Amino acid sequence: MANRAVAGPEVERLIQLLAKLPGLGPRSARRAALHLIKKKDQLLVPLAQAMGVAVDRVTVCQTCGTVDTCDPCTICSDPRRDTATIVVVEDVSDLWALERAGALNCRYHVLGGTLSPLDGIGPDDLTIDKLIERVAAGDVSEIVLAVNATVEGQTTAHYITDRLRGMDVKVTRLAHGVPVGGELDYLDEGTLVQALKARTSF
Amino acid sequence: MANRAVAGPEVERLIQLLAKLPGLGPRSARRAALHLIKKKDQLLVPLAQAMGVAVDRVTVCQTCGTVDTCDPCTICSDPRRDTATIVVVEDVSDLWALERAGALNCRYHVLGGTLSPLDGIGPDDLTIDKLIERVAAGDVSEIVLAVNATVEGQTTAHYITDRLRGMDVKVTRLAHGVPVGGELDYLDEGTLVQALKARTSF
Numbered sequence: 001m002a003n004r005a006v007a008g009p010e011v012e013r014l015i016q017l018l019a020k021l022p023g024l025g026p027r028s029a030r031r032a033a034l035h036l037i038k039k040k041d042q043l044l045v046p047l048a049q050a051m052g053v054a055v056d057r058v059t060v061c062q063t064c065g066t067v068d069t070c071d072p073c074t075i076c077s078d079p080r081r082d083t084a085t086i087v088v089v090e091d092v093s094d095l096w097a098l099e100r101a102g103a104l105n106c107r108y109h110v111l112g113g114t115l116s117p118l119d120g121i122g123p124d125d126l127t128i129d130k131l132i133e134r135v136a137a138g139d140v141s142e143i144v145l146a147v148n149a150t151v152e153g154q155t156t157a158h159y160i161t162d163r164l165r166g167m168d169v170k171v172t173r174l175a176h177g178v179p180v181g182g183e184l185d186y187l188d189e190g191t192l193v194q195a196l197k198a199r200t201s202f
Numbered sequence: 203m204a205n206r207a208v209a210g211p212e213v214e215r216l217i218q219l220l221a222k223l224p225g226l227g228p229r230s231a232r233r234a235a236l237h238l239i240k241k242k243d244q245l246l247v248p249l250a251q252a253m254g255v256a257v258d259r260v261t262v263c264q265t266c267g268t269v270d271t272c273d274p275c276t277i278c279s280d281p282r283r284d285t286a287t288i289v290v291v292e293d294v295s296d297l298w299a300l301e302r303a304g305a306l307n308c309r310y311h312v313l314g315g316t317l318s319p320l321d322g323i324g325p326d327d328l329t330i331d332k333l334i335e336r337v338a339a340g341d342v343s344e345i346v347l348a349v350n351a352t353v354e355g356q357t358t359a360h361y362i363t364d365r366l367r368g369m370d371v372k373v374t375r376l377a378h379g380v381p382v383g384g385e386l387d388y389l390d391e392g393t394l395v396q397a398l399k400a401r402t403s404f
Contacts, residue, residue, distance in 0.1 A: 005276055006268075006276070006277070006297065006298050006301040007268070007269060007270040007271065007275065008259075008270050008271030008272055008275075008276055009271075010252070010255045010256060010259055010260070010271045011256065011260065011269070011270065011271060013252050014249075014252040014253065014255075014256050017245065017248055017252050018249070020245055021220075021226075021234045021237060021238070021245075022230065022233050022234055022237050023225065023226055023230035024223075024225055024226070024234075028224065028225035030295075030298060031224050031225065031295065032223045032224055032225060032226075034269070034294055034295055035223060035224050036223070036253070036256070037256060037260050037269050038269075038294075040257065040260070043219065043222055043223075044253060044256060044257055045257055046219055047216075047219040047253060048253035048254050048256075048257055050212065050216040050219050051216065051246060051249060051253060052250050052254070053212045053215075053216075054212060054213065054216050054238070054239060054246060054250075055242065055246055055247055055250050057212055058212070058213065058239050058242070066208075067209060067236070067239050067240075068210050068213065069209065069210035069211075069212045069213060070210055073209065073210075074207055074208070074209055074210055075208070092236055092240075093232075093233065093236055095208065096208050096232060096236070099208045
């Protein structure tokens with residue numbers, strides 16, 4: 001009895017698909033579906049349209065690998081951005097996170113993952129060749145390796161550094177240290193060691 | 203700098219609309235949008251279609267007031283359901299919650315809210331007249347008032363009971379008591395008083 005349909009299969013299907021979104025479970029998906037149905041004109045219709053537009057228009061930038069509705073993407077085609085600095089990230093979500101921080105007026109390169117021999121992900125599965133091409137085309141003076149501080153991320157960073165050796169480009173990486181607002185007591189030893197090693201004058 | 207567009211306006215609009223869903227904030231809406239874009243064929247396309255279908259097909263049942271893709275709704279047109287019992291709820295979400303519990307094989311009546319003179323909501327703004335009509339048409343032996351245990355819910359329950367007086371129908375309400383799995387220490391005095399008053403033999 002517990003899983004009887006409370007509405008037609010169309011509504012059930014909407015709930016099931018919403019439940020696949022990150023952050024929504026089966027219960028909150030029901031609430032979201034009902035909210036959408038109740039706010040049909042204000043929310044359901046525009047959201048259905050926005051998704052239709054996304055289906056038709058969203059593409060992957062052939063230069064940097066981010067997702068956008070134009071190719072080259074908004075960032076790659078922005079003339080006000082510094083073309084000499086390329087920040088290398090694993091995923092589009094990392095690019096978005098760095099853009100939210102807004103610290104650099106740079107361009108990006110999305111690798112599409114990290115090297116992971118155990119999962120069968122080698123250099124050819126990432127956009128590393130394209131990155132080398134961008135550097136070889138000149139005009140780039142610094143590559144910032146903004147990969148995650150995981151084993152796979154660091155392995156990928158080392159591989160890219162090797163590939164870039166001999167090219168006229170500075171390779172940097174993100175600083176390790178104490179997160180802003182973080183409490184020392186909750187930090188792991190590795191982070192504390194890095195934060196002490198890289199201490200700066202106050 | 204912090205709010206620079208990271209992708210075209212179409213993607214930003216999708217994120218803004220997703221952020222309006224209950225359970226999703228601005229940050230999780232970004233994650234959801236990226237998830238949708240990455241899983242274009244598995245999720246974005248079917249979800250856009252499901253929403254389109256919902257826009258076209260979802261309607262309000264003219265009998266009970268729930269939302270469904272057919273009218274009369276799946277529940278009202280189900281011949282296996284007991285037509286003699288009508289469970290009265292404030293909102294479609296309450297109907298769905300009761301159906302999840304699956305305790306009664308009944309029909310429902312969605313009021314569309316509660317009486318609230320301060321907010322200008324009177325009997326004509328709810329579907330109370332339609333409920334009276336359903337009872338007057340005969341065939342109904344019990345009305346279960348499954349309204350919320352709030353002041354407005356109880357006021358509405360009393361009003362409906364008054365309107366049903368003199369009609370050949372039993373009016374019942376949900377039991378008050380300790381929630382299953384609940385700890386007495388965290389319960390309010392009102393609930394404890396009701397639970398003690400309605401104690402049953404063990």
